[in-house]
Each structure stands twice: as structure tokens, then as C-alpha cells.
Amino acid sequence: MRAELINPFLKATVSTFTTMVNTTPTPGKPFVKVEPGLSHDVSGIIGLSGGAKGAVIISFPSETALTTVSAFIGTSVTTVDADVTDAVGELANIIAGAAKADLSGLNVNISLPSVVVGTNHKVNTPKDIPSVVIPFSCTHGEFVVEVCIALT
Amino acid sequence: MKILLVDDSNTMRRIQRNTLSGLGFTDVDEAEDGADAVAKVQAGNYDLVLMDWNMPNMTGIEALKAIRANAQTAAVPVIMVTSESEKTRILEAIQSGATNYIVKPFTPDVLREKLAALGK
Numbered sequence: 001m002r003a004e005l006i007n008p009f010l011k012a013t014v015s016t017f018t019t020m021v022n023t024t025p026t027p028g029k030p031f032v033k034v035e036p037g038l039s040h041d042v043s044g045i046i047g048l049s050g051g052a053k054g055a056v057i058i059s060f061p062s063e064t065a066l067t068t069v070s071a072f073i074g075t076s077v078t079t080v081d082a083d084v085t086d087a088v089g090e091l092a093n094i095i096a097g098a099a100k101a102d103l104s105g106l107n108v109n110i111s112l113p114s115v116v117v118g119t120n121h122k123v124n125t126p127k128d129i130p131s132v133v134i135p136f137s138c139t140h141g142e143f144v145v146e147v148c149i150a151l152t
Numbered sequence: 153m154k155i156l157l158v159d160d161s162n163t164m165r166r167i168q169r170n171t172l173s174g175l176g177f178t179d180v181d182e183a184e185d186g187a188d189a190v191a192k193v194q195a196g197n198y199d200l201v202l203m204d205w206n207m208p209n210m211t212g213i214e215a216l217k218a219i220r221a222n223a224q225t226a227a228v229p230v231i232m233v234t235s236e237s238e239k240t241r242i243l244e245a246i247q248s249g250a251t252n253y254i255v256k257p258f259t260p261d262v263l264r265e266k267l268a269a270l271g272k
């Protein structure tokens with residue numbers, strides 16, 4: 001997969017967390033996802049269409065989701081409720097929107113966010129579209145951003 | 153100053169409300185989509201609208217155009233607050249009558265600067 005399709009999402013994640021979550025996440029080495037992929041507890045999903053198709057997914061363990069959302073909204077949250085899922089969806093939306101600016105030549109459209117909650121769930125992506133997982137660590141814990149993208 | 157916050161995300165409305173409160177603006181109402189925003193702007197005397205772009209039912213840009221098309225509300229300042237950060241989108245918003253534009257992610261300082269630019 002072309003790095004220029006992945007790097008905007010890495011940059012956008014660092015920028016979003018630094019600006020709105022008060023922590024600068026450190027990216028690990030990206031790797032190509034091999035199905036069935038990693039297990040997560042809370043995932044925010046944005047669909048991509050237009051000049052590119054696929055999805056961007058930000059996934060957290062529950063504890064990291066809670067501490068991240070607490071910092072994001074400025075209020076301590078202790079359970080994964082509607083506020084947390086809304087906030088995770090909004091984080092996914094902001095990251096995808098910021099990345100889209102770097103992909104402006106492609107005329108990518110982004111969907112409204114969807115959020116999946118469930119202990120150790122897996123998010124399947126289309127088999128015909130390559131998917132790269134970028135692991136991050138920050139003061140709130142570890143999380144991943146998965147970029148599943150192909151030009152149309 | 154009476155402000156209307158428009159965003160389908162409860163999280164973003166909460167963050168912006170807290171930010172505005174920190175800047176001394178506490179007379180703040182909320183709308184969950186563009187249609188709700190247009191109705192509230194027509195019914196109330198708002199000094200400023202902070203408008204998201206991507207929302208269900210009616211998008212922010214559609215709501216902005218509706219507000220500008222109504223003589224009664226045409227002069228209400230509307231700042232787009234959105235993750236739509238491409239230059240073409242910003243240009244589209246300005247051409248549709250947006251007073252200013254804030255790209256998410258943003259810091260409280262950015263909101264303060266945009267309000268100052270409005271003389272608020």
C-alpha cells in the first residue's frame with residue numbers, strides 16, 4: 001500500500017490527540033492487517049468513498065477509551081456509555097476529516113461515524129482492500145488506527 | 153451575547169459549550185442538526201451561530217444557505233466549525249455566506265481569535 005495514503009491518517013491522529021486530548025501519541029511501526037485482526041472493546045468507524053474507498057477505524061481497549069474520552073470532553077467518565085461512544089465517533093470523524101485535507105487531490109468523502117462497543121470484538125474490513133494498522137501509545141494507554149483504503 | 157451551537161455530536165456541543173463558558177459566554181443554546189438550527193435561528197435572536205457541516209437531516213452548509221436566504225436571519229453571523237478542512241470546502245462555505253471557518257481539531261485559542269475577529 002502506498003505510504004502517501006496512510007501517512008495523512010497517522011499525522012491527523014497525532015494532531016487530533018495533541019490538540020484536543022492533551023496528549024501526544026507515539027506511533028509504532030505500521031503493519032498490514034492479517035485477518036481476523038486484533039481484538040478491541042470500543043471502535044469508531046468512518047467510511048471512505050469518492051476518489052478512494054474503504055474505512056478508517058480507531059479502536060481502544062475500554063480503559064484507554066475512558067481515559068481518552070475523559071480528557072477529550074473535560075469530564076471524568078467511568079463507564080462506556082452513550083457519551084463515550086459519541087466521543088469516540090467524533091474523534092474518528094475529526095481524524096478522518098483532517099486526513100482528508102492531505103488527500104484533497106483524491107476528492108474523498110467521509111461518512112458519519114459509527115461506533116462498535118463489545119469486549120474483544122473484531123472489525124472486519126473488505127478482503128479486496130488492503131488494510132494497515134498503526135499502533136499508538138500515549139499517556140492514556142494504547143490504541144490503534146486502522147486504515148483500509150484503495151483508490152477507485 | 154446569545155450563541156447557538158449546532159452539532160450532531162453531543163460531545164462536540166459539550167466541548168464547545170465548556171470552551172465558550174471559559175471565555176465568558178454562557179448564554180448558549182444547542183441544535184442537533186441543520187433543520188433544528190434553521191428553526192431556532194428563525195425563532196430566536198442569536199448573535200452568533202457555530203455550525204458543524206456533516207449532520208443528518210440537513211447539513212450545516214444547507215442550513216447556512218437557508219439562514220442567508222431568509223431576510224429575517226440573513227445577517228446572523230455563522231461560523232462553520234467542522235472537520236471539513238479542504239480548501240475547496242472552505243471556499244464553498246465562504247461563498248455560501250459563512251462569516252468565518254474553524255477546522256477541527258481546534259484549541260480554545262482558535263475559538264477566542266475567531267470571536268475576537270467578530271468583535272465579540
